[in-house]
Amino acid sequence: MRQNSVQLFFHVDLDAFFASVEMIDDPSLRGKPVIVGALPGHRGVVATCSYEARTCGIRSAMPISEAFRLCPSGVFTRPRMDRYSELSREVMGIFGEFTPDVTVVSIDEAFLTMTGTGRLWGCPADSAAELKSRVVSRTGLTVSVGVASNRYVAKTASGLSKPDGLTIVPEGGESDFMAAIPIARLWGAGEKTQERFRELGIDSIPKLRELGESLLVSIFGKSGGEFLYKASRGIDPGIYAGEAGSKSISTETTFERDVTDRETLESVLRGMADELAYRAYRENVRSRTCVLKLRTDDFSTSGRRVTARDYLLASDEIYEVALSLLDRRNDNLPVRLIGLGLVNLERGGAFQGELFGEDRTRRTKFERAVFGIQEKGIGKVTRARFIAGPADEER
């Protein structure tokens, strides 16, 4: 194989992103358990929490009531999507200095295709260190970087030494690398699969590999078996093939615990719709097609999409479409990963006037005015349901 054909990917994860931003903006929060998400006494889930909060057992996508029970003294705060988006863009911009091929997975996570950048940036250790230092010096945020010849191994690597980590898997070392990680950390194998592993006496990745592909398929189903076969050997199962970079914007979340209740999914989608509407506005793109991605605990991943007649501009419009896509589910399996995206983006372009569309135009205009205010940093405008109620004052 020629030297320049070796693939190289960085997976970069912003450490406890929302909570870290809160700590940057309010240094008095440093060292405290900071939980960003819904407020106690309200419905909703944890979006992100600081590492201090994680030591109390709090995890993202956990119902806020449970988080409050685990850590009543924590600092609970509402997400400030505008501020996170601003910093996220800045960080993604820094990534763009290293490679033109940045796939933004979500607001706090990206893949960088670094293939062929050796002459420009030196060896991966040097470029990754430079990347980490640029991010921290310009934004105050730390990132964890995983480096590997494929995206799956890079993603696994970045998760190994958080926060502020750097894990490099050398070319050809993917299989050994995977063999050494605890099976509980096998990314993509959630609770139920882990339980099955225990039942089968599989307590390590080498043990898992002893089962052949056909046996894995018979135990875990076709997609699950194939996934485990490849993942355990450090071969990319191809879960990030996805849409091409600039034609879409999307965001996704992997739940640390599989989610079964619809309310949680709706709550997560609400936040995602806000994020997408804001990013589309910022990037001056619009789309009529929304994609909902769901991975269930049997590893099957589905992408459902719908194309609306009108551009999906307002967050409410994206949310409504997302809910309609959620309605199309024909299973009730626990959800491991949920993602929402806008695809077939169009830039600028022509707006068609509406005969009966006054309400819609007004709603979009209002939302864009809100975005404008948020950008100028004048006051704060937020969704009423995120505003603290009397219950929150008592905390």
Add this chain to the structure above:
Amino acid sequence: MKFTCEKNAFAREISLAQEIIASRNALSIMSNVYLEASDDGLLVRATDIKTGFETRLPVETVEPGSMTVFCDKLTVILANIPEGSLEFTESDSRVTVKPSFKKVRFQLKTISSEKFPELPEIEESRFFALPSRDFKDMIGQTFFAVSDDETRFFMNGVFMEKVEGGLAMVATDGRRLAYVRKQLETSIPDFKGIIVPPKILSLVLKHAPDEGPIEVAVGDKNLFVKFGNYSFSTVLIEGQFPNYQKVIPEHQVNRLVVNRQDLMDALKRVAIFVEQKSRRTFLALSEGVITLSSEESELGTAREEIPCRYSGPEATIALNYKYLEDPLRACSTQDVTIEFTEPNRAITVKPDPESFYFHIVMPMQLE
């Protein structure tokens, strides 16, 4: 069940039945045509659940009975045999089709006619007659403007209502609107405005004669149309049609008159360069001239000037060219009038001289 019939007459009715049927699943009764032979001839029925079709044709019934058979295959069989007499014999869930003049026979599986869905019916007294020509004119002016956006189901049909002295039809997809109103000699029973799916309307447009009457009845949930030996029915779309009167401009400030064919031809040429997603086309108006142009793209641009009668202020209007082309096609006069007040407000397209119909189009943003 056994009957003989003339192949051509039978094939004509079966191909119409096939137009109604939406299902192509050979195992579904919805893909089948219903045939009932009696002393009154042959009754043919087809449905896609929403649209119903019924016709009768003379046949020689040897043994009365009924059955349903996969219409798709039957159509193909009929298309491939020469004209002449045909014999149908049904027994044991099979029908044998045998032309009297060829040594060929086809056997088709049948499904019991009892499983065939009931078609809606209405009392004969509720039908009113109107000239077929008028009804077809009204459909032709409107049905193309129907929305195909399923999320706006209430716009997925043509709105029909009784107005003083006649009938009105309106169709809109929220961006353009087509309106037609006909004075009719006949007295029309009162009914509340209904939303009619386009399928039955295009069937009427295609199959109803230009001369003579057509009979229409409005039921609570269905519309019925009869002409010749055909009866059609459709389920009406439930929902609230938008308040269309509100968006029809009562008065427009500026007015231009242009040769319809000139404008259509120019539009077609400029459309070569129009961006296919938005189809935005610019109409720059100045005294006596319309300049049509496409957006500049990587590929290039198109521009054409045509003469018109206009003496208002210079203005540029951006339009989806389809929304201009459709009404121009529907107009039947040599000249058309385009009226507007401001470039970003609804424009009116109508025949010159004025007639019983007009079209409203919402422009696109210019920048």
